[in-house]
Amino acid sequence: MSIKIMMNQLIEFSINHWEMVAVFFVILATVVYVESKNGAKSVNASTAINMMNSENAVILDIRPNKEFKSGHITDAINIPATKVKESLNTLEKHKDSPIIVVCKAGLNSSATAKDLKKEGFAQVYKLQGGVSDWQASSLPLVKG
Incomplete structure (x- = not known):
């Protein structure tokens, strides 16, 4: 199917179902x-x-912890996502430093990063793709 035909069908669908398209964009x-x-x-x-x-x-x-021990970024601090809120005192000394939140695939780090920002950590980032992308890029992981 050519791109021209697909575009025509998309335009026709958008015209016929403009309410649905509007809700999608909102x-x-x-x-x-x-x-x-x-x-x-x-x-x-x-x-x-x-x-x-x-x-x-x-x-x-x-x-x-088990996943962390199987391979992590050098000098990483391990606090499982479920325990971050109760372990904020561990991170307090790093409040003025950038903090990069890392999970397995980059999908779970958003919630933790938001929580840290709410607690006053100004420089919070999340690692795109998580440890999986880090490893896929042939970057080193430390075991133990």
Whole structure:
């Protein structure tokens, strides 16, 4: 099917179902707004490395302890996501440093990053793709 035919069908669908399309865009705009307002900025692995080297960024690995021990970023602090709120005192000394929240695939770090921002941590980021992308980029992981 050619692109021209697909575009014509998309336009026809949009005209015939304009209410549904309008609702979709309102929901999309709301999600984008909420994420940009409250969410932490994503950083890729190379940016994270630069931040670790030049800004003393702290890596907060929120995976369960067993996953953390199977391989983690050097000098990462492990606090499982379910225990971050009760372990804020551990992070308090890093309040003025950038904190990069890391999970397995980059999907669970958003909630923790938002919680840290609410607690007054100004420089909170999340690692795009998590440890999986870090490893896929052939970057080192420490076991134990």
